[in-house]
Amino acid sequence: MLQQLEGSRAVAETVARCRPEVVCAYPISPQTHIIEAIGAMVKDGRLAPCEFINVESEYAAMSVSIGASAAGARTYTATASQGLLFMIEAVYNAAGLGLPVVMTLANRAIGAPINIWNDHSDAMAVRDAGWIQLFAETNQEAADLHVQAFRLAETLSVPVMVCMDGFILTHAVEAVDLIDQAVVDSFLPPYEPRQVLDPDDPVSIGAMVGPEAFEEVRYLAHLRQLDALELIPEVAEEFAALTGRVSGGLLHPYRLEDADTVIVAMGSVLGTIKDAVDARRGAGERVGVLGVTAFRPFPVAAVADALAGARRVIVVEKAFSLGMGGVLATDVATASPASGHDLATVVAGLGGRPITRRDVEGILERSAQGTLPRLSFLNLDDDVVARERARMAASRRSGPFAENVLRDLATGGAHR
Amino acid sequence: MTETRVHFYQVGSFAVGNRLLSDADRTVQASRERTNSLDSGHRACQGCGEALGARYALDAAMRATGGRLVAVNATGCLEVFSTPFPETSWRIAWLHSLFGNAPAVATGVAAALRAKGRDDVRVVGQAGDGGTVDIGFGALSGMFERNDDVLFICYDNEGYMNTGVQRSAATPPTARTATSEAVGVDPGNVFGQGKDLPRIAMAHDIPYVATATVADLHDLERKVERAMTFHGARYLHVLVPCPLGWGAASADTVRLARLAAESGFFPVFEAEHGVVTGVRRIRRRVGVEEYLRPQRRFAHLFSGPGRPDLVARLQALADANVERYGLAPQEE
Ligand SMILES: Cc1ncc(C[n+]2csc(CCOP(=O)(O)OP(=O)(O)O)c2C)c(N)n1
Ligand code: SF4
Ligand SMILES: [Mg+2]
Numbered sequence: 001m002l003q004q005l006e007g008s009r010a011v012a013e014t015v016a017r018c019r020p021e022v023v024c025a026y027p028i029s030p031q032t033h034i035i036e037a038i039g040a041m042v043k044d045g046r047l048a049p050c051e052f053i054n055v056e057s058e059y060a061a062m063s064v065s066i067g068a069s070a071a072g073a074r075t076y077t078a079t080a081s082q083g084l085l086f087m088i089e090a091v092y093n094a095a096g097l098g099l100p101v102v103m104t105l106a107n108r109a110i111g112a113p114i115n116i117w118n119d120h121s122d123a124m125a126v127r128d129a130g131w132i133q134l135f136a137e138t139n140q141e142a143a144d145l146h147v148q149a150f151r152l153a154e155t156l157s158v159p160v161m162v163c164m165d166g167f168i169l170t171h172a173v174e175a176v177d178l179i180d181q182a183v184v185d186s187f188l189p190p191y192e193p194r195q196v197l198d199p200d201d202p203v204s205i206g207a208m209v210g211p212e213a214f215e216e217v218r219y220l221a222h223l224r225q226l227d228a229l230e231l232i233p234e235v236a237e238e239f240a241a242l243t244g245r246v247s248g249g250l251l252h253p254y255r256l257e258d259a260d261t262v263i264v265a266m267g268s269v270l271g272t273i274k275d276a277v278d279a280r281r282g283a284g285e286r287v288g289v290l291g292v293t294a295f296r297p298f299p300v301a302a303v304a305d306a307l308a309g310a311r312r313v314i315v316v317e318k319a320f321s322l323g324m325g326g327v328l329a330t331d332v333a334t335a336s337p338a339s340g341h342d343l344a345t346v347v348a349g350l351g352g353r354p355i356t357r358r359d360v361e362g363i364l365e366r367s368a369q370g371t372l373p374r375l376s377f378l379n380l381d382d383d384v385v386a387r388e389r390a391r392m393a394a395s396r397r398s399g400p401f402a403e404n405v406l407r408d409l410a411t412g413g414a415h416r
Numbered sequence: 417m418t419e420t421r422v423h424f425y426q427v428g429s430f431a432v433g434n435r436l437l438s439d440a441d442r443t444v445q446a447s448r449e450r451t452n453s454l455d456s457g458h459r460a461c462q463g464c465g466e467a468l469g470a471r472y473a474l475d476a477a478m479r480a481t482g483g484r485l486v487a488v489n490a491t492g493c494l495e496v497f498s499t500p501f502p503e504t505s506w507r508i509a510w511l512h513s514l515f516g517n518a519p520a521v522a523t524g525v526a527a528a529l530r531a532k533g534r535d536d537v538r539v540v541g542q543a544g545d546g547g548t549v550d551i552g553f554g555a556l557s558g559m560f561e562r563n564d565d566v567l568f569i570c571y572d573n574e575g576y577m578n579t580g581v582q583r584s585a586a587t588p589p590t591a592r593t594a595t596s597e598a599v600g601v602d603p604g605n606v607f608g609q610g611k612d613l614p615r616i617a618m619a620h621d622i623p624y625v626a627t628a629t630v631a632d633l634h635d636l637e638r639k640v641e642r643a644m645t646f647h648g649a650r651y652l653h654v655l656v657p658c659p660l661g662w663g664a665a666s667a668d669t670v671r672l673a674r675l676a677a678e679s680g681f682f683p684v685f686e687a688e689h690g691v692v693t694g695v696r697r698i699r700r701r702v703g704v705e706e707y708l709r710p711q712r713r714f715a716h717l718f719s720g721p722g723r724p725d726l727v728a729r730l731q732a733l734a735d736a737n738v739e740r741y742g743l744a745p746q747e748e
Contacts, residue, residue, distance in 0.1 A: 021528060021531040021532065022524065022527045022528055022531055024524065024527070049530075049531045049532070049533065050531060051527040051528075051530055051531045053523065053524075053527055053562070054562070055520065055523075055558055055562075056554055056555070056557070056558035056561070057554060057555075057558070059516070059517060059520070059554075059555070060517070060520035060523075060554070060555050060558055063513065063514070063517035063520035063521045063523075063524065063555065064520050064521070064523050064524035064527065065524060066513050066517075066521050066524060067488060067511070067513070067520070067521035067522060067523060067524020067525040067526075067527075067528070068524035068525065068527050068528040068531075069524070069528075070511050070521075070524075070525065070528075071486065071524070071525040071528035071529060071532075072528060072532065073527070073528035073531055073532065075524075075528075089514055089516075089517075090513070090514060090517060093513050093514055097513070197486045197509040197510075197511055197525060198509055199483060199484050199485055199486065199508070199509050199537055201509075202506070202507060202508050202509040202510070203509065203510075204499055204501075204504040204506045204510045204511075204512075205510070205511045205512070206489075206495075206499075206510075206511050206512030206513055207499035207500075207501040207504065207512070208495075208496055208499060208500075208501070209501070
């Protein structure tokens with residue numbers, strides 16, 4: 001039954017139906033509504049037997065999750081941005097130990113300058129940590145992905161991060177069909193750990209591994225990611241058979257048949273891009289969209305397949321590697337056939353800057369005219385940048401540049 | 417009725433032979449039922465106080481829980497020397513995650529056990545002084561504040577030994593470490609404000625806090641067993657001399673631990689719900705110099721003209737402990 005629900009509420013209700021046994025989190029916008037809702041459900045006994053632990057930091061949140069998962073509990077947490085970075089050592093550790101923790105990442109920019117709005121910098125910062133990273137396009141998909149995430153995590157003994165755009169999804173109210181408890185129960189068997197801390201069968205977990213075996217251990221973890229490439233679509237298909245909903249999987253191709261220009265993107269911006277593509281299709285252009293749902297493991301072969309017919313590929317991404325360029329774009333380039341197509345990266349939506357349908361159409365126009373550079377920044381205010389560069393050149397003590405830019409904007413460029 | 421005074425065999429340690437004790441009072445180690453939680457074959461240095469303390473503490477915890485125990489370990493010497501895979505010295509369920517998160521991981525294990533209705537299984541977290549007093553401090557304080565059902569044991573060898581003897585917040589003033597060299601006008605570690613973790617733990621009003629040394633292993637065992645009678649957060653701070661880091665003879669580990677206590681430099685006491693309930697009074701008081709001299713990390717205090725001024729300041733720290741906890745020897 002469709003209900004008007006905030007994205008965070010939809011996720012919380014869905015996680016609840018996954019019957020977590022330990023939930024531990026530390027508040028950070030835009031993740032707060034999710035854990036507040038789950039916390040309340042645990043407190044009023046609705047989720048019993050489930051423990052909700054209020055901790056003193058994200059580092060503790062992930063560490064508690066590690067202990068709980070190693071002791072055999074189905075474990076959930078959520079964070080964003082600075083919180084993810086604060087727990088990063090434990091994020092790697094959870095994956096290294098093969099613990100199937102599920103975490104929602106309410107994608108948000110990383111400071112400095114501090115910024116609470118959406119982009120994908122946080123997810124990109126842990127792309128090599130060994131977690132499966134799935135990106136939700138809508139609130140419906142965000143909710144559904146959590147059920148699939150527990151299934152994937154526990155089958156493979158790999159932690160899974162469900163990435164959903166902060167505010168744009170977490171705080172948006174839209175129609176969501178919450179999954180029935182009975183469906184979740186049939187889809188998600190009780191967690192049977194591969195390794196568990198048990199006094200009746202004591203094992204040592206977390207030993208030092210030297211050069212004699214480290215490579216093999218890491219390679220085995222890589223193989224589990226490759227296994228995930230097989231399992232993710234299977235799980236999504238099974239989910240679709242039960243619910244009738246297409247959520248998850250590796251990729252979301254849209255109007256790719258005969259497309260010679262394809263935009264690749266992740267997350268909620270896909271909706272906007274699809275609208276733009278519909279409009280251009282209406283004008284007779286052969287354009288399409290490739291939504292990447294599974295960013296880790298990255299579906300190299302499937303992406304190569306999907307882009308095989310394209311002449312121009314444009315990666316629109318909400319993050320970039322400073323001094324280099326696109327992150328998703330680099331992976332897409334790896335997947336692109338050697339003969340290749342033109343590949344352009346458009347960095348967009350940083351720190352919550354809106355990406356409109358008109359913006360996307362503009363990108364497509366420039367691409368068609370051959371004026372889209374290899375790397376560009378959407379709606380970058382070149383004048384502001386030039387003025388700050390000038391201030392820096394004029395004075396050694398030009399001051400903090402973020403604050404200069406804000407003052408510059410407030411004074412319409414009059415700030416010296 | 418006539419009273420017979422029993423004269424115990426004096427071995428200079430005030431130790432009492434097990435055979436003179438009732439069965440219930442005998443050490444866990446003396447029992448053939450001990451678990452050997454930390455079994456032989458590990459790679460600790462000869463005379464390692466940490467290995468000694470951990471073995472006694474965990475066997476006592478195993479006895480107190482009827483073998484229903486899970487241990488969580490921080491990175492550090494104990495973790496490294498105990499698990500040279502494919503060998504492991506642990507005969508108990510054991511998890512190592514990171515250097516700074518052992519208290520939180522232990523909380524997670526306890527939470528999972530509670531959710532699963534396994535109230536029979538208890539959790540011990542353990543770390544060196546670095547993992548406890550420094551990098552794990554926030555997590556430990558959080559665990560205390562929530563009163564999670566974890567016994568946390570700090571094996572305090574007063575430095576980051578695993579990484580080559582660097583200074584920690586538990587390193588005593590003037591001690592030479594690799595990051596507080598015995599050079600300059602104020603050689604060795606500085607006189608800071610100190611970071612007295614047992615007292616900080618007490619300030620959380622947790623059910624049980626105690627200190628112990630490997631000089632009195634029976635006392636250590638008793639405190640572990642006492643700790644296990646409580647639920648909630650408990651903290652045990654054990655002084656464990658490190659021959660390598662302290663520049664001491666391997667055979668002197670127990671003697672140094674005893675001198676630390678007998679000089680008042682390391683106060684041995686226990687507290688319940690934030691209130692001191694017992695102290696181990698000094699039997700035969702010694703000056704700190706007797707404790708410091710056998711350790712090369714303090715050699716600069718005694719070579720050449722020496723630094724009597726610094727020794728006096730260290731003595732003042734010991735005196736303050738004696739005063740604070742009432743450790744002065746009982747009049748005969
Ligand atoms: C985050 C992090 N920082 C630093 C280290 C390096 N490191 C490992 S063990 C250790 C010192 C351990 O000292 P302590 O906790 O006192 O234990 P000990 O080895 O002395 O028993 C350090 C600094 C690490 N493993 N992780
Ligand atoms: S360095 Fe010290 S603590 Fe580490 S094993 Fe050797 S004696 Fe023990
Ligand atoms: Mg130490």
